[in-house]
């Protein structure tokens with residue numbers, strides 16, 4: 009068994025397979041499947057994953073594995089298989105699929121260096137960068153704006169070589185542990201012989217004797233108010249020994265969470281949990297769609313389902329959208345399961361994430377709570393997978409490999425023979441349609457716990473406000489309602505949908521809009537730094553004082569940001585205390601939690617925020633929710649815009665009246681008659697489902713049809729158009745007659761970072777050969793992709809249509 013089959017980190021169609029390598033003697037029995045190795049590949053060294061170890065290869069001259077990146081496998085057998093499946097499922101390279109399953113710090117980075125070959129003379133432009141040296145790092149080359157074309161020519165002429173160094177950013181945190189270096193009995197005498205003034209040294213020795221074992225240096229320094237220097241003297245005298253112990257960074261300290269016990273389930277909860285328990289008990293895979301109105305006690309159902317899983321000595325994965333991975337949500341799981349819980353959250357530092365991951369890898373935790381990528385948690389024995397707020401689009405990964413978390417969850421659920429629970433107050437049409445067809449099993453919680461009423465929703469027509477002379481962003485109804493709550497010492501949540509509501513800058517004289525010079529998109533105004541920024545590339549410029557086109561000074565920003573709303577509230581109701589939660593106020597670690605705590609302690613009357621506050625908040629004292637502009641999402645060019653509006657309004661309304669006090673919701677809109685807004689205000693999911701399904705059927709969208717979005721990008725517009733045309737012709741020729749191909753057309757944002765973008769969309773009912781055909785298309789363009797900067801993106805389940 010001295011041959012390893014390795015997938016190498018060279019993402020290209022031709023290299024998307026295993027390569028055989030010799031395992032040198034020194035690594036025999038050390039290399040295992042799922043480990044990362046360094047192997048020679050052509051002239052360079054690359055990282056690779058070992059997929060298999062055998063004693064047979066059909067090639068006779070094999071290169072050898074150079075080095076190991078891991079001591080133990082980072083991917084187990086199941087995850088290796090999952091990676092292969094993922095790669096086929098999303099049409100991505102094996103290497104991208106494997107990388108996607110690992111925490112960031114394990115994604116080894118390469119350091120590239122350019123080497124002058126045996127004293128070669130370089131063109132002047134390059135010589136200034138090399139400055140007599142033989143090596144220049146790629147970072148430096150980029151930083152000093154080196155000429156790549158010249159460099160390439162020199163590489164072709166064999167004057168410069170490219171070297172790759174792999175270095176891993178993996179960081180393991182270590183703690184210093186102090187102990188006695190000698191037998192305890194010798195210390196009595198030693199303490200005597202220490203100099204008189206060495207009281208601290210004596211104290212330290214006494215302390216260690218007293219503890220009778222190893223003590224963390226940090227604790228000792230704190231307890232004795234001593235210094236590392238003092239400890240060092242003892243170490244140097246051979247009296248104290250130090251060792252390094254690996255520790256986990258633990259951002260969620262158990263002692264901060266009050267333990268909770270299971271609540272007595274309501275009748276409805278009991279009914280829905282039964283089949284889930286049965287599936288767990290009988291080790292049978294089944295997909296459940298838990299449709300429960302906001303506040304119906306879905307989370308308690310999750311908790312008690314997990315409890316059953318733990319009783320079977322198995323583990324659980326709970327996925328929540330990034331945005332609702334609020335401290336409140338974490339508290340509920342940590343509160344119930346304590347140190348059995350690992351949390352994978354994007355706000356953790358890479359080191360913290362890596363520590364949580366290692367706890368899972370070593371099976372030291374049983375419950376994993378996290379956002380999208382936590383679906384790859386290396387738990388060995390999974391008893392349930394839960395996806396909360398299953399309708400959230402953040403479950404779709406928008407870069408390679410473009411997977412939907414739901415598909416991965418169901419795949420792992422099949423492998424582990426365990427239930428998958430999809431929970432939502434507003435399931436996607438796709439899921440609900442599947443439940444109607446009994447592909448998923450529908451479980452319903454139609455009432456709130458203890459039968460609290462759903463909040464009453466008032467729709468305010470903002471056109472009437474304008475006619476009545478009210479030019480503020482608050483309707484009279486909302487203003488009065490806010491004032492009334494403040495008087496009653498109740499709290500208010502104000503929601504502003506930022507998406508499609510950007511703060512762009514326009515000249516009032518000539519109508520000139522400031523756009524990014526590299527992307528076809530308006531720049532966004534950032535008030536704090538007085539800067540204009542592009543949301544697609546990182547371009548930024550200073551806010552101009554005059555219009556670049558007509559020199560007029562009436563250049564202003566438009567649109568409404570949370571800052572502007574905050575100012576407007578202060579003007580309208582000066583006594584209101586406001587907490588604003590948006591990307592700006594929550595950037596610092598822990599600030600999210602701090603703001604929520606302040607609000608929970610009633611240090612403010614109004615919580616004002618964006619998407620970030622739409623979900624998961626559970627504050628008993630909130631009796632009013634105001635939605636400032638309900639239709640800002642309705643008119644986006646996306647066939648899901650009605651569904652998204654319905655979901656958002658339902659979620660936001662769900663924040664009101666969750667305890668004894670009844671809730672009220674005020675929805676401000678310019679299109680009060682739209683069915684999304686009407687039906688959300690009546691909490692009528694079923695009618696919305698029927699209505700929206702008929703629209704989807706009429707316009708041939710999912711769930712009636714499947715979609716594939718193909719996007720081509722290239723710096724040259726003509727090239728881009730040519731390629732997309734060829735692709736749609738190939739698709740037309742090889743796909744079924746019933747299949748429709750829309751386009752090719754320019755993408756909604758036609759240029760990003762100086763690259764043109766064109767797309768075509770495939771709409772189909774049944775296309776079993778589609779993947780194969782698309783793969784062939786990628787092969788056709790392989791050389792353009794590798795050498796000519798062409799990019800072809802294939803999304804087999806597109807969500808971002810803009």
Ligand code: ADP
Pocket residue numbers: 271272273274277300301302303304305306307308309457626
């Ligand atoms: P959802 O996740 O469906 O929005 P939650 O699980 O957050 O609902 O429940 C809403 C509120 O009801 C929470 O404060 C929760 O503690 C409480 N709750 C849930 N189940 C019960 C129960 N069986 N008995 C009493 N209170 C419950």
Ligand code: ZN
Pocket residue numbers: 524525526527542543544545546547761
């Ligand atoms: Zn840009």
Ligand code: ZN
Pocket residue numbers: 515516517518519520555556557558559560
């Ligand atoms: Zn102008």
